[in-house]
Amino acid sequence: MIIISSRKSFNNPDELSDVGHAYREIDFSNDSVVREMESHQLLTELTGKKVLMLVHGYNNEQDEVYDAYSVIEEKIDQHIAGEFDAVIGYSWPGGDKGLEWWTSKRRANAVARRFRFLIEELSKQTRSLDVMSHSLGARVVLKALKQSQDDTVLRNYYCTAPAVDNEVLERNEEFHDSVSKNDKLFVFHSKKDGVLGGAYRLAEFDNALGLYGPEDKHYIQSKTKNIFVVNCKKRVDSHGAYKRSDAMYKYIASSLRKKPVKFKTL
Template sequence: MIIISSRLDFTNSDALLPEGHIIKEIDISNDSTIREIPIANLLTELHGKFVCMLVHGYNNEHEEVRDAYQILEKNIIHNNFKYDLVLGYSWPGGNRELEWWSSKSRANAVARRFRLLLELISKNTKIDIISHSLGARVCLKALKEASTKLIENYYCMAGAVDNESIEIDEEFNLSLSSLERLFVMHSAKDEVLATAYRIAEFDNALGLFGPEDKDQVERKLLNVYVANCKRVVTHHGGYKRSIAVFDYMAKTQVHNPNRFITL
């Protein structure tokens, strides 16, 4: 898998590169480096392709990111998604439970360079995104700052952003103009969002119960789809192992599902 990293030294969980990215093709079964890739070469390799970008969340060391991406890639392949290639994006989301605010700050900081990366790639490549947890902030803030559509489908799993944040006049409403379709995937059984997020933010997360104003989403935010995953996802990291979740996602690639659905 090709991993695009904004982490210092490629693997550091707590520090950003001064600028840009390190890009490597990694054998994710053993973490060995196959090759380093200059950005110009990457753009050439991706020209004309349909790719999926994976964006991890909070509190993930390099090894945990690698393992999660390996599982996601296998499920994508098994369910016959239409992607030519799966890419991993790595950012310094911390490696301890008690550094939420510094990790959130880095998520905000990395969003600009992630947007610049997406702008480069999307000129000649179709892109979908799958994010988890605080990765939603990296993605939504990047899309908010874009001036054109960058993404086809964005599958937002367990989004650790406020539950009203995509609604009109809220923090990430403008992000919706930079993508074709947003799929909000939430579970009321997510113990991390139900406890830690509420304690930190004094609010509910988008990934817990879905958008706050569901009526507004249904009537006005017409490119937003909401999947209640509480029957098939029973903990924060459960999305990547749920057969029902990947079956749902694969079906969205061939037709528009109901705007609100329970898996």
């Protein structure tokens, strides 16, 4: 898989690179580097293709990122074969310890600017660009979309276990302006997510979007056209379980074939 990294020295979980992005193709069987790339090579390879980009969350060493992306890639091959021409990964310094929430949140905000320019460029070159984020990765993506001046950046945004407050997509809230930059925005949540139900609440004194979904469900139902909420409580029993949920990938496959309903329980 091609990995685009904004980590210092490509792998550092705690420091943002001062040279923008680095690009490598990684062999997940042994985490070895197949080749180094330049940005123009990446754009050339992805031009005209249907691309899915993965964005990890908080507290991940680089090998843990690779492990998660490997699982997701296999599940996509199993359940959504043929829909994407390329699956690529993004790596950012989300920390590697459970007590770095505020520092990692600040870095998520900082990395969003360079992530914005990346997805804007890819959106123009590819046939379609979809993004799947997990946990605090939602802040990276949503803030980048908020900053973008383009009308539409992403075709589909699959936001799993989003570690942002549960009202952020509503009018006059932090990421309301991000919503219109997607053709479709999917929120996947589960009340059995112990990380969001425990640590996030303690840190933010609020409920996460990834716990019970949006705070104002009537607003989502009646005032939005492109937000779709997927309750995964029967299928996902932990913060990291989304990547292995066959039901989630089957839902995504179905949503690519026909318009989904606004609220769905898997």
